[in-house]
Amino acid sequence: QVQLQESGPGLVEPSQTLSLTCSVSGDSINSGGYYWSWIRQHPGKGLEWIGYVYYSGSTYYNPALKSPATVSLDTSRTQFSLKLTSVTAADTAVYYCARFDMVWGVFDPWGQGALVTVSS
């Protein structure tokens, strides 16, 4: 079965770039029908979709994000990544990676999440 696992620094300084990687096992990023996604959850708050990448490299992003985001595929095609530039304290959140099923329009499965704190 497919499993996703986030990794990256837990602390990022304001104005710097937040970088996270999601490792995918049990499935190929090159398989069509899925978008590889990032979602975040601010402390005690709800879920906010950040963006997707398709195996072709096509991407879509949440236009409401204040910090510019980039979602990209790793050349190994077993990982994908998230970069948020010029972060502020408002970007402190748990970041989840998830597989988005294009047929049913759902996120399944999810990674366990990675807490990233933006602070000096």
Added chain:
Amino acid sequence: EIVLTQSPATLSLSPGERATLSCRASQSVGSSLAWYQQKPGQAPRLLIYGVSDRATGIPARFSGSGSGTDFTLTISSLEPEDVATYYCQQRSNWPPVAFGPGTKVDI
């Protein structure tokens, strides 16, 4: 932009009681409505997709219904392990997707 609202914000019930959670969309989302369960300290888990289909391994006490703009998640008989926050999500106007604000279920 389609906005989802959920009610109530918190639901406090006893074991064995029936829980009814509501999700309303600002415009029709057809059948593109899903529900997720997030237990404290855990990642969300897909419960229901396509309004009423249970995801793999989800107990039969969870059911979804509705159409257009009004949807319901029902837990027929609450178990202690159902303590969680439940989110609805739509993708009718994909690629953006939207989540509702969540309903917290306490026992």
